[in-house]
Amino acid sequence: xxxxxxxxxxxxxxxxxxxxxxxxxxxxxxxxxxxxxxxxxxxxxxxxxxxxxxxxxxxxxxxxxxxxxxxxxxxxxxxxxxxxxxxxxxxxxxxxxxxxxxxxxxxxxxxxxxxxxxxxxxxxxxxxxxxxxxxxxxxxxxxxxxxxxxxxxxxxxxxxxxxxxxxxxxxxxxxxxxxxxxxxxxxxxxxxxxxxxxxxxxxxxxxxxxxxxxxxxxxxxxxxx
Amino acid sequence: xxxxxxxxxxxxxxxxxxxxxxxxxxxxxxxxxxxxxxxxxxxxxxxxxxxxxxxxxxxxxxxxxxxxxxxxxxxxxxxxxxxxxxxxxxxxxxxxxxxxxxxxxxxxxxxxxxxxxxxxxxxxxxxxxxxxxxxxxxxxxxxxxxxxxxxxxxxxxxxxxxxxxxxxxxxxxxxxxxxxxxxxxxxxxxxxxxxxxxxxxxxxxxxxxxxxxxxxxxxxxxxxxxxxxxxxxxx
Numbered sequence: 001x002x003x004x005x006x007x008x009x010x011x012x013x014x015x016x017x018x019x020x021x022x023x024x025x026x027x028x029x030x031x032x033x034x035x036x037x038x039x040x041x042x043x044x045x046x047x048x049x050x051x052x053x054x055x056x057x058x059x060x061x062x063x064x065x066x067x068x069x070x071x072x073x074x075x076x077x078x079x080x081x082x083x084x085x086x087x088x089x090x091x092x093x094x095x096x097x098x099x100x101x102x103x104x105x106x107x108x109x110x111x112x113x114x115x116x117x118x119x120x121x122x123x124x125x126x127x128x129x130x131x132x133x134x135x136x137x138x139x140x141x142x143x144x145x146x147x148x149x150x151x152x153x154x155x156x157x158x159x160x161x162x163x164x165x166x167x168x169x170x171x172x173x174x175x176x177x178x179x180x181x182x183x184x185x186x187x188x189x190x191x192x193x194x195x196x197x198x199x200x201x202x203x204x205x206x207x208x209x210x211x212x213x214x215x216x217x218x219x220x221x222x223x224x225x
Numbered sequence: 226x227x228x229x230x231x232x233x234x235x236x237x238x239x240x241x242x243x244x245x246x247x248x249x250x251x252x253x254x255x256x257x258x259x260x261x262x263x264x265x266x267x268x269x270x271x272x273x274x275x276x277x278x279x280x281x282x283x284x285x286x287x288x289x290x291x292x293x294x295x296x297x298x299x300x301x302x303x304x305x306x307x308x309x310x311x312x313x314x315x316x317x318x319x320x321x322x323x324x325x326x327x328x329x330x331x332x333x334x335x336x337x338x339x340x341x342x343x344x345x346x347x348x349x350x351x352x353x354x355x356x357x358x359x360x361x362x363x364x365x366x367x368x369x370x371x372x373x374x375x376x377x378x379x380x381x382x383x384x385x386x387x388x389x390x391x392x393x394x395x396x397x398x399x400x401x402x403x404x405x406x407x408x409x410x411x412x413x414x415x416x417x418x419x420x421x422x423x424x425x426x427x428x429x430x431x432x433x434x435x436x437x438x439x440x441x442x443x444x445x446x447x448x449x450x451x452x453x454x455x456x457x458x459x460x
Contacts, residue, residue, distance in 0.1 A: 002422075010429075017241030017433050098436070102429040110421025128421035135414040144424065189364040198355045199422060201371065202337035206235065209329055210242045217245065 002107050003193045004039055006200045009207030011035045011103035016210040018095045023214065027092045034096040035104055042173040050116075050166030052173055053125070057108050057115040062101050069093060107203075113169045114161060125169045127161040227339030228416045229261060229398075231423045234430035235330035236260025240322060241433050247318040248437065259323035260330035267397035271407050275390035277397055278335050278352060279343035287328045294320055338423075340395045341387035350389045351380030 015031050016023060038056025045051040072081045073090055081090060106128075109115045114127030130143035146159040163169060170179040174190040195201040240256035241248065266280035273280070298306050298317045309317055335342040341352035357370030374383040387393070394403025401411040418424045 010426075013238050013242055014429060014433060016243070017238055018436060098432070102425065102432065106425040106428070107422060110425060128424065130421065130424075131419045132417035132424075133414055133419075134417065135412060137412045144421075187364065189362055191363075192361040194359040194361065195371075196358045196360065198336075198357070198371075199338040201355060201359070202333065203426075205333070205337070206238075206329065209325075210239070213243050213325060217243070 002111055002200050002203075003195065004036055005194050006203050007035050007104045007107060008032055009204035010107065011099040012207030013203075013210045014099050014103055015095055016214055018098060019092070022088050022091050022095075027088075027095075030089075030092055031096050031099055034100055038100070038104055039173075042175040045170075045173070045176050050169055052176070053108065053113065053169070053171045054116040054119050054123075054166045057105050058119040059101065059105060059117055060119060060121055062097055062105065066097055069097070113163050113171055116166060119166070123165045123167075125163040125165065127163055129161055227334040227337075228419055228423060229264060230417050230427050231338065232260045232264070232330050232334045233257050234427045235334060236326040237430040237434055238426075239326050239330055241437055243322045243325065244318065247315045247322075250438070252315075252319045252322075253434070255319055256323050256326045259326040260334075262327055263331035263335070264397070267395075267399040270394065270397070270400045270403060270405065272405055274405050275343075275350070275392075275394050275403075277390075277395040277400065277403055278340055279346035279390040282332050282335055282342035282344070283346040284344050287324060287332070290327075291324055294324060343390045344382060345380070346390060349380055350391060351382075352387045352390055352393075352395075353380065353382055353384040354387045356385050 011031055012028070015028060019027055041054065041056035042052045044055055048055075069081065069090075072079050085093075105115055109117070109126065109128045112127070113125050115125065116123065117126045118124065128144060130145075132140070132142045132144070134140050144160070148157045148159070149155075150157070170176070172178060172191075174192050177188055177190045195204055236257040236259065237253060239260075240253045244252050244256070263281040264278075266282065267277045269276035269280045294308070297308050298320075304310075306317070308320060312319075332342050332344075336344075336353060337355045339354075341354035343350075343352045345351070355371055357373075359367075359369045359371060361367050371385075372383045373385055380386055394400075396403045396414075398413055398415045401408070401413050418427060
């Protein structure tokens, strides 16, 4: 994974932009919990094969949560959530969901084997990797989704970075530092990455910068007119 | 260089995060423009050798502007600030955020995710990059390679180096081979995104702006019927 610190950094930046009047320490604390929690599927990996990057890292559960929240707070006449939570915490929940999708799942999607995008509907890891370039020689070129047409049969294959299933993919974590199916006779090295490349350090720095700048601005919202 | 779109996206995210009540279309446009301003030095490289990622990526321009802003808006007695007189407190806020965007989204993107920034140009001829890793390992302890105190090549800052500004010029859309002289027939490349994470950052920025400009419809801007400072929070 890009480390949890990277997720948290990017999430802080997003939250500073989205929380508006509800930007305060308590809201940020909730947000951090939401960012850290999905990593708990690392521990699930001890009992369920390939659980990390599967149970807490997919787009299906956030979509279900968003639909449920929308239905309950906007469509239904009597809202279960509204009876229990003030508007402030409903807004925070939306921001947390947003941060979970963009700062956590989407970032992990781009890394190593990616995430199990459609789990539990479909068990297949996808990895987002590529680029979009316009060049005067080749025009627009994008390499995120590879569409290939077989010249003989005319059949089309689309490769959006699909990899193995939760059976075959193991993403190393400090909890499970290596694939349990592989036997090696070495002392176990548990590595806790903080930032494994410049851009990850950049995302951490962006979050801290937003946090610091908001402090410097005072209450952050109301002092300017 | 780090793609233009990434700088713009980071600038937009900073605008959303820091503008507060000054957040509106115009202010966001100013802040995003400030994020893109440093890469105009690619145009200067058509005349001055090695100006790309150096001319406007050095620390001097932001120091100067920051100093002037500080003097004008903080040190002067209330009512004497030229900027505040002209554009109001809102203008002061936008100016500071634009400066932050210039440094963080413009220079920072080149430094951390692009071909480097010549921070001390023209005093020295070295382009710095921040590359490496920071890991805690149970076998090796803390491993960090971002700071390189005894790096090779010229330059005094303890950072990685991507070569000299003149010897290894940065290619760009404006100047494909990085050397002075304009060649209309050169093959030009404009990179929108380079790698999955950049696509994620761009998408997140687009979504954030959509939510913020969505106003009433957006659930996340904190204007959810509570009546707390209804207007001005999200627009």
